[in-house]
Amino acid sequence: MTSHIAGRSTSLDRAAQALLAEADALARRIVAQLVHELPAYARLPREQLDGDVLTITADGVRTFARLLRSRADRRLPADYLAALSSSAAQRAEEQIPMSDVMRAYFVGAQLSLEHLDMALGPDVHTQMVELIRRTFDYLQEVTAGVADGYARERRLTLGETLSARLQLGNALVEGAPDDAVAEAALLAGVEVAPAYTVVALRVSEDRPGPADAPARRTSESTNAEVIRARLVREVRSHLLGSLDHDVLWLPNYRDALILIPFDPAERRTGLRPRDFDRVSAGLTTPVSAGIATGASAASGVSVAARTAIEVRDLVERLRRKPGCYELADVALEYQMSRPGPGQRALADLVSPLTGERDLRATLQIFIDENRHRTRTARRLGVHPNTVDNRLRRIASLTGLDPTRPHDMTRLEAAMAAALLGS
The missing domain is CATH 3.30.70.270 (Reverse transcriptase/Diguanylate cyclase domain)
Incomplete structure (x- = not known):
């Protein structure tokens, strides 16, 4: 049992050493592959690819190697996770999709495993299950760190953009001077229409x-x-x-x-x-x-x-x-919404309907449906004959016949005045 564990540790130690020995060269191959596979990375300036992108990639290779060598703790170092999160935030600022940022780490893990296969061959194959397990440990923490850093930057950027757009909208609605509107538009990155x-x-x-x-x-x-x-x-x-x-x-x-x-x-x-x-x-x-x-x-x-x-x-x-x-x-x-004697006089025309809930509802829906009795009946859930009976009752109580255009115009105004004056 002891010799089996020792053999496994020796194999993983060799894998770690193989990665550490070629960390910089492997990182360059990974960056080249990112440019080849992911158009978003291909658009980055060369000096950036050779700078912070290469640096975080090489750090990733070394961190993965140390994880393979670790006997107990499979958590990634806090300083590496902080650097990874910061790098993801920068990619968010550069408008690189989060899916591409995450895929970059999977590309790195894939090339690292291919490197080990070429460098160690059968020696590492005997511990493939443990190697894959630790690869997943690494990728699990990496993707969480990327998501956190990327999302934090996007929230910040979105918050700033939203705040600037709100400022512009409020300046327009509040009738701010033209120079204040122009300044708000500049901050929001929006051209005033x-x-x-x-x-x-x-x-x-x-x-x-x-x-x-x-x-x-x-x-x-x-x-x-x-x-x-x-x-x-x-x-x-x-x-x-x-x-x-x-x-x-x-x-x-x-x-x-x-x-x-x-x-x-x-x-x-x-x-x-x-x-x-x-x-x-x-x-x-x-x-x-x-x-x-x-x-x-x-x-x-x-x-x-x-x-x-x-x-x-x-x-x-x-x-x-x-x-x-x-x-x-x-x-x-x-x-009519302006209070005064005219509003009160109109409202009085339908005062006989006070307390007649069905009649008032029928008259209001009859108005809303442009005097269409069938649609009115459908909305009320009654037969059209019931609508006719109620309209006759309204005419009897108010002296205004809803089926006559002139009277209906006065009833419509009266209902509006009654609602607005209540």
Whole structure:
């Protein structure tokens, strides 16, 4: 038994010595192979390949050799792991994919084993199982160190980029001076567009789901903010994946503002509500949005942002179905949203419906569905004849017949005034 262990140790010692003796030459072969196999490494400057890349590669060969020689501790030295993590962070800064950085260490391990096969032949073959086990020990710690260093740098870079883009978006929305906007754009690496379409986004509280969804939402009520944040992230991921990469996303404006660049000189009018509805069609979470357009100069984006927010909030108060709305869609209601005797007089027209929950719901959906009785019935889950009966009851109580265009216009305004004044 003792002689078997001694023989195994001797074989691994020889393997370690074979790697240490040729560490620098082997490292050069590994770097050459990286340039041949991985285009990302081929793009690095020669002085960098011959500098820090070669250095960390040679250190890796020597560390692997010492791991083979070790009798007990199979953990890699802390100073090597720190250097490896730092090297991975530099590769992240150079925009080399993490998959390529990890593959580089596997390429190094493969060439090291091939070197041992050529240098020692049958002598090392007798301990192949132990050699492979220690190779996996090495690669396990190496990949963890690479992932940690790479991810840390990417988080830092992403955080700085996101912060700069937020600063630019806020400068535009707040109507900052042109020089402040230009400075924020320089930091963000973004060219300021001549104009922006501003979308004020709100995730709907009523989202579709399975039959047990209402009970589940109740049980999750204590985590409402966490759930809402997750929904907003889902919406953000979908929308930003469908829109221009120079789009600016600003959170916390109940729930977000989206600034979408365009150039009027190219005869583009900016994003329209129907365009946004098309982009958001794939969402599983309904959203409501107000939309407005403004030039980036002279506080144009700031004015557009205020308008978009007011439209979105107005649509929410009016309980309109999810979708994207511009000021023209709710111009009458926008004017009526200003308190005064006119608003109160209009609201009084539907005061006879107070307490008549089914009638008010029917009238509101009849308005939302552009006076289409079949769609109204479908949304209410009733027969179209029931809708007709309720409309006649509304006419009897208010003196205004929903089936007559003139009366319906007054009822629509009255319902809006009642909602806005409540």
